[in-house]
Amino acid sequence: QSVLTQPPSASGTPGQRVAISCSGSSSNIGSNTVNWYQQFPGTAPKLLIYNNNERPSGVPDRFSGSKSGTSASLAISGLQSEDEADYYCAAWDDSLSGLWVFGGGTKLTVL
Amino acid sequence: QVQLQESGPGLVRPSQTLSLTCTVSGGSIRSVGYYWSWIRQHPGKGLEWIGNIYYSGSAYYNPSLKSRVSISVDTSKNQFSLKLTSVTAADTAMYYCARNRGWSGESDFDYWGQGTLVTVSS
Numbered sequence: 521q522s523v524l525t526q527p528p529s530a531s532g533t534p535g536q537r538v539a540i541s542c543s544g545s546s547s548n549i550g551s552n553t554v555n556w557y558q559q560f561p562g563t564a565p566k567l568l569i570y571n572n573n574e575r576p577s578g579v580p581d582r583f584s585g586s587k588s589g590t591s592a593s594l595a596i597s598g599l600q601s602e603d604e605a606d607y608y609c610a611a612w613d614d615s616l617s618g619l620w621v622f623g624g625g626t627k628l629t630v631l
Numbered sequence: 632q633v634q635l636q637e638s639g640p641g642l643v644r645p646s647q648t649l650s651l652t653c654t655v656s657g658g659s660i661r662s663v664g665y666y667w668s669w670i671r672q673h674p675g676k677g678l679e680w681i682g683n684i685y686y687s688g689s690a691y692y693n694p695s696l697k698s699r700v701s702i703s704v705d706t707s708k709n710q711f712s713l714k715l716t717s718v719t720a721a722d723t724a725m726y727y728c729a730r731n732r733g734w735s736g737e738s739d740f741d742y743w744g745q746g747t748l749v750t751v752s753s
Contacts, residue, residue: 620680
């Protein structure tokens with residue numbers, strides 16, 4: 521059971537806008553920044569969004585992030601077939617002695 | 632461009648110690664403000680942070696694994712290492728090393744190794 525809650529799956533057709541949610545608590549998302557990672561089968565995760573809504577160099581502006589309270593969201597506009605991947609949210613959790621926590625991942629299918 | 636590469640045995644016997652090393656290239660492990668993490672992913676599952684270390688040797692661990700985990704750093708070799716003791720089949724996973732840009736609440740994992748699969752089996 522992951523500390524951050526994501527829907528296990530999401531889907532959309534090319535050109536559509538899709539949003540993936542990530543729900544946490546006051547000790548993680550509520551008090552720290554959220555990151556999003558994209559992972560293709562058989563490869564390592566790649567940083568997609570950091571500091572809630574910042575994109576690393578090279579990430580298309582079709583990808584955007586937002587945060588409100590104890591929830592965050594990743595939006596993908598102009599969906600493309602190459603966006604089909606697993607997406608994970610992550611945040612630092614201040615509970616106990618502190619640790620990184622991740623969502624269980626959302627498998628995005630482009631129909 | 633920073634690159635990370637994991638190395639170590641792909642098969643570990645139950646109750647033994649899992650040992651992995653991550654070699655950093657294209658940058659110094661002594662860079663100020665960067666921490667170096669181990670993260671694992673069970674087959675078909677999500678990601679689990681194991682712990683991280685600063686070049687000074689200060690290490691931080693996931694409380695759920697703390698009793699079995701040790702992370703060390705060798706700045707002369709630009710490497711950091713993971714030891715996980717008393718392994719069971721539940722420790723079978725893909726193990727990644729990654730760079731933490733910053734610390735705790737406003738940080739992220741900006742570079743990752745390709746991962747190494749470790750299977751615990753007799």
